[in-house]
Amino acid sequence: xxxxxxxxxxxIGDLGVGKTSIIKRYVHQxxxxxxxxxxxxxxxxxxxxxxxxxxxxxQLWDIAGQERYGNMTRVYYREAVGALVVFDVTRASTFEAxxxxxxxxxxxxxxxxxxxxxxxxxxxxxxxxxxxxxxxLPKLDTFCRDNGFVGWFQTSxxxxxxxxxxxxxxxxxxxxxxxxxxxxxxxxxxxxPGLNNNTxxxxxxxxxxxxxx
Amino acid sequence: MHLCLYLSCLxxxxxxxxxxxxxxxxxxxxxxxxxxxxxxxxxxxGEIFFALLRRVCPMAYRHLKKFKIDPILYMTEWFMCIFxxxxxxxxxxxxxxxxxxxxxxxxxxxxxxxxxxxxxSVEKLKELQGMYETMEKLRNIPPESVRxxxxxxxxxxxxxxxxxxxxxxxxxxxxxRESRGELSHQPSRRLHxxxxxxxxxxxxxxxxxxxxxxxxxxxxxxxxxxxxSSSLLSLPGxxxxxxxxxxxxxxxxxxxxxGFELAPALSAPGQSSTQNLAHKPPSxxxxxxxxxxxxxxxxxxxxxxxxxxxxxxxxxxxTPLPPSLGGAKAPPAPMATAASGGEEQGKKKRRSxxxxxxxxxxxxxxxxxHKERDKAExxxxxxEKDKKKERGGKxxEKDKEKEKGGGGGGGEAEENNGATAQRxxx
Numbered sequence: 031x032x033x034x035x036x037x038x039x040x041x042i043g044d045l046g047v048g049k050t051s052i053i054k055r056y057v058h059q060x061x062x063x064x065x066x067x068x069x070x071x072x073x074x075x076x077x078x079x080x081x082x083x084x085x086x087x088x089q090l091w092d093i094a095g096q097e098r099y100g101n102m103t104r105v106y107y108r109e110a111v112g113a114l115v116v117f118d119v120t121r122a123s124t125f126e127a128x129x130x131x132x133x134x135x136x137x138x139x140x141x142x143x144x145x146x147x148x149x150x151x152x153x154x155x156x157x158x159x160x161x162x163x164x165x166x167l168p169k170l171d172t173f174c175r176d177n178g179f180v181g182w183f184q185t186s187x188x189x190x191x192x193x194x195x196x197x198x199x200x201x202x203x204x205x206x207x208x209x210x211x212x213x214x215x216x217x218x219x220x221x222x223p224g225l226n227n228n229t230x231x232x233x234x235x236x237x238x239x240x241x242x243x
Numbered sequence: 244m245h246l247c248l249y250l251s252c253l254x255x256x257x258x259x260x261x262x263x264x265x266x267x268x269x270x271x272x273x274x275x276x277x278x279x280x281x282x283x284x285x286x287x288x289g290e291i292f293f294a295l296l297r298r299v300c301p302m303a304y305r306h307l308k309k310f311k312i313d314p315i316l317y318m319t320e321w322f323m324c325i326f327x328x329x330x331x332x333x334x335x336x337x338x339x340x341x342x343x344x345x346x347x348x349x350x351x352x353x354x355x356x357x358x359x360x361x362x363x364s365v366e367k368l369k370e371l372q373g374m375y376e377t378m379e380k381l382r383n384i385p386p387e388s389v390r391x392x393x394x395x396x397x398x399x400x401x402x403x404x405x406x407x408x409x410x411x412x413x414x415x416x417x418x419x420r421e422s423r424g425e426l427s428h429q430p431s432r433r434l435h436x437x438x439x440x441x442x443x444x445x446x447x448x449x450x451x452x453x454x455x456x457x458x459x460x461x462x463x464x465x466x467x468x469x470x471x472s473s474s475l476l477s478l479p480g481x482x483x484x485x486x487x488x489x490x491x492x493x494x495x496x497x498x499x500x501x502g503f504e505l506a507p508a509l510s511a512p513g514q515s516s517t518q519n520l521a522h523k524p525p526s527x528x529x530x531x532x533x534x535x536x537x538x539x540x541x542x543x544x545x546x547x548x549x550x551x552x553x554x555x556x557x558x559x560x561x562t563p564l565p566p567s568l569g570g571a572k573a574p575p576a577p578m579a580t581a582a583s584g585g586e587e588q589g590k591k592k593r594r595s596x597x598x599x600x601x602x603x604x605x606x607x608x609x610x611x612x613h614k615e616r617d618k619a620e621x622x623x624x625x626x627e628k629d630k631k632k633e634r635g636g637k638x639x640e641k642d643k644e645k646e647k648g649g650g651g652g653g654g655e656a657e658e659n660n661g662a663t664a665q666r667x668x669x
Contacts, residue, residue: 069319069320069323069324069328070315070316070319070320070323071316071319072382073375073378073379073382075375075379089375097280098278098279098280098281098282099282100281101281101282101283101286102282102286102315102319105313105315105316106316108311
């Protein structure tokens with residue numbers, strides 16, 4: 031019996047860190063050097079054949095990074111179940127803004143059970159900084175633990191590194207939350223007992239690189 | 244900003260200074276607050292837009308409401324870029340042309356037409372059963388589905404007047420203040436098109452040169468922000484720069500920028516600016532007024548039949564037109580723009596200083612009436628509610644009557660008589 035899930039996932043982070051590029055790469059397998067600021071919000075849909083029983087439709091909300099849209103984020107975040115928080119490894123200021131974005135997220139949206147939505151941290155443009163921030167990256171494990179990220183990935187939209195892995199990590203966490211929320215909250219979804227274990231196993235094996243708590 | 248880019252494309256024939264001042268005019272006069280921190284003005288216009296949609300296309304309104312699609316999710320890009328990212332280039336040129344001429348109401352109208360186009364029929368909605376599907380459709384309007392001539396025809400036949408927008412604006416401002424507190428921008432600062440800007444500028448100049456303040460209405464926009472930019476323009480250096488179509492008759496005026504090519508169509512024919520039109524290469528831009536007048540009456544009639552039933556009488560359509568506007572009575576109401584376009588020009592030819600004075604007084608009067616009008620509107624709604632309870636049957640009749648009445652007025656007439664008519668209906 032096939033299950034279908036629809037998840038709203040936010041992609042947030044400072045101006046020009048590559049949110050739109052990550053989505054373009056992930057959904058349309060394209061990359062463009064040309065920069066075009068997102069106005070307000072953009073959308074994309076990624077369909078994942080998670081396993082032979084599960085189809086996941088990821089609704090990716092590409093939120094404009096400019097500060098002036100800050101007032102509108104409450105509308106954009108509504109009913110989201112996961113988030114990718116992106117920063118640019120070549121610009122330290124974008125990393126400093128990560129906490130600002132995380133705070134904004136946590137104050138404006140929570141899961142049905144009141145817990146914060148799972149967020150994965152993406153250190154984007156890894157192709158551009160072979161030296162730079164690399165030395166600091168190990169510290170990100172602690173940073174994630176301290177600030178409630180479920181994991182982090184070094185990504186490059188240009189070279190297509192780790193974007194799929196990051197999305198899988200996030201979906202794992204979203205699915206785990208769905209399960210813990212219980213069947214009663216979503217009567218349309220039938221969760222098979224065998225699937226629970228299965229998903230958890232998958233989660234562990236796939237998220238080897240990211241720190242899970 | 245991308246707007247700059249489009250401006251430079253649109254006005255390839257202008258110098259960079261002129262393009263820059265166009266941008267300034269857009270940001271300060273046409274769309275104040277649109278590009279400032281917090282984007283309050285956009286959110287407010289989103290609410291106004293949604294309220295207007297309820298009148299213009301209830302089906303689309305219900306659909307968007309059903310799937311909880313907030314206006315800022317789709318209209319932010321439309322309004323902030325004035326459709327330059329949404330429409331095909333040929334449409335963008337026409338829309339921008341009209342926008343410079345007539346102001347923000349064009350933006351509202353184009354948005355409403357697009358929603359009617361995408362969500363205006365049962366078949367179309369069948370394919371869009373979901374928030375994502377709807378959003379996807381609204382954000383990727385297929386270019387082949389929008390033809391510029393049809394778009395402009397629809398846009399000009401839509402009865403969404405400045406008066407209606409201003410009225411809805413005051414309602415939404417009140418709601419905003421109740422729910423979210425004070426606004427940091429003044430919605431009243433917005434000016435509707437070249438004519439309004441020119442008038443405003445003229446008044447500001449009068450004040451500067453020692454004129455009286457008396458004709459400025461109670462809530463008339465302060466001349467402050469205008470001075471900043473206009474004073475720069477009137478710097479000797481700038482004035483000496485070659486501005487071929489700057490009319491010598493309007494020395495200190497802003498027309499070199501705001502009115503540039505539109506000035507001839509909008510200003511009195513006595514002014515020599517008309518001759519200067521020849522200096523301006525056409526460069527693919529059709530003559531500004533041509534489109535609004537272009538929609539021939541018979542076509543408008545056809546459209547009007549489709550549109551009228553969905554529109555309850557906006558502010559003041561049920562008052563008889565003043566004698567000077569007799570000509571506008573012949574075409575049906577939804578032709579307002581097209582009709583009033585020609586009407587406007589004719590009227591302007593006739594307009595003397597006396598008329599202007601009269602208009603000023605009228606405006607003053609209107610501003611004063613504005614508050615009363617809101618109050619009256621509230622009372623009226625209350626009364627209507629009561630009546631509804633008492634005799635539900637009669638209400639329908641009243642509505643019918645209202646719709647019938649809606650066919651009587653033109654945009655211009657409404658502007659002038661908005662206040663009185665409101666009072667009458669109240």
